[in-house]
Amino acid sequence: MSVDRSENATASGGGAEAGDATDAQLNDAGSATREAVIELDNVSKSFAMNDSLLDRLLGNTTSLDAVSNVSLSVHRGETLGVVGESGSGKSTLANLVTGLYTPTEGVISLDGTPVGGATDRPADLLADVGVVFQNASSSINPRMTVGDAIAEPLITQGWSADDCEERIAELLELVELSEHHLDRYTHELSGGQAQRVSIARAIATEPSVLVLDEPVSALDVSVKGSILNLLMRIQDELDLTYLLISHDLSAVKHVADRIAVMYVGELMEVGPAEELFDRPAHPYTEALLAAIPNVDPSSTIEETFVLEGEVPSPVDPPSGCVFHTRCPMAEETCRTTVPDQIEVGDGWSRCHFAESVADDEEVTDAWQ
Template sequence: MSALLEIRDLKVHFPVRTGRFGGGKGLVRAVDGVSLDIGAHETLAVVGESGCGKSTTGNAILGLAPVTEGQIRFGGRDLGNLTAEGRKAVWRDMQVVFQDPVSALNPRRTVAQSIAEPMVIQGWSRKRIAARVDELMEQVGLNPDQRDRRPVALSGGQRQRVVIARALALNPKLVICDEPVSALDVSIQSQILNLLMRLQREAKLSYLFISHDLSVVRHIADRVAVMYLGVIVEEGPAAEVFASPVHPYTEALLSAIPLPDPRGRAERRRILLEGDLPSPLNPPEGCPFVTRCPLAEARCHEARPPLEDHGAGRRVRCVVRRPG
């Protein structure tokens, strides 16, 4: 069975002015050759540090960032040459939950008006919209008396529930969740994660879950793709990636996750990466991780490694740790 979302060799490059007086020209390689699939009713998490290209990938899928090269197919349909009407049809089946519910909601609109927005755009009748708004508010755990409140009168968790309800209004097949809990208190994060997982079961949704927090990802993801400097360095089933990471960058990210150990007996060797994430304006020659990798060898500087099959759905981009 074909994937719901197929991404092949996606590149998103942004031209910029460089030099002290802006006389030079450069190219920011925000996304530099990403290929991913998402199946029906599946959650794929894309993880990595800030600036690695995760959100740009999501924006390219949504049509909010220009695609330089590559192909994006959704439900078998090429998203590269859509008309305005075609894009409107795609948006019925593809929605988004952004990181910050404050900026995602119009402060002048009520809860009901915010949730109703996609239905109004699609031309639904008032009666149908009103019934659907009531249904969605119940689904996401909002009280009926909050219907006429504005975002300023809601807590952070309640605002994100409004954003989630709006994303589900048209019964989409795919929801792109871009850091959906990072702006919330830790006590609220688990509530929103549990809500997303319940809604996925009930509505048979697929999620692209973008996050820098692997402790969050491990609770919701079926598969994980680890991104570094615009490329995927490791991908595979979440349980396998968390249990036995192969790429040195994945190892370093996982080593930072606190172990659940109330007695304080668990130990894990923390892998500290030296230096900052290189600029996508001037990425390293060879492996993108070579400047920070504790296992780097001379050959790592020569060419970018391919994303090789390690079996059991695992793919890894590393010449030091090749399969076999």
């Protein structure tokens, strides 16, 4: 997979101090000058479990905390990648930003305006966030032609027929499809072509933000690079802001300016992409990076770190650091005390031993 990042935005940092400072306060001087398009302030999302009638009558209800106390900012023109294992809460976070979910606690702001779920958002802010899903074929009505699928959000926003026709022609050129695709159905397209239609549909109403939920994970390796290059070119041309949800760290490395690492609904680490890959400051980040398949014959890595044990249930998360049940570095303080955000370089880590991990003084021996 070849990705050209030469013209994409340069990495922007997100520093932090220990304590309760928000991510917006912890960005380095370069990022601080850029406008925050998306802001999450102590955002949580809980889902009620299917308790029995007796439990509900007795008040013995349980909830699943999919996202817990997340504070994060995404700046205009940047790509923030959100990574983590399945069940980490990254897709729930994306759904909160798009308005599919309403926060249980905390505040989400778009362009400085606090917003809730989709039904609570003004029409202009609702149209300001586009979404590209993992599987284009399942996210587009199979009974719709490509032309109808792209036109649907425009018609919903009240565009005239002539304006729709003109806009669709612009979008086809932008995503590198031809007019002969207009009368086709998604099942008649290749995976890459279908995803291009999904991208065209997502940017049809001229949003400033795109939420990319695993946009290339369903594609062949040979197609992934071309779609990622397309997304970066469109970002540059339209000055878009991306929230990229992915488990593919190789793809995230090439397109993200900053990366946020999630585990059991909580942020573990946030930092500039290059710095996070070169100098991870959390054992969980280290494990995720080490799990990336290495095909470089010159690599000196002799064995792959393996995360042992199961991901804890978000219904009953561990005390202290939520990662301590799987962390080989864990000590008693990890089991009892929630770690603060520790500034490391231009990013931060929620680990009691963040500086040691970043300096690689203990983590290599611990994992091996």
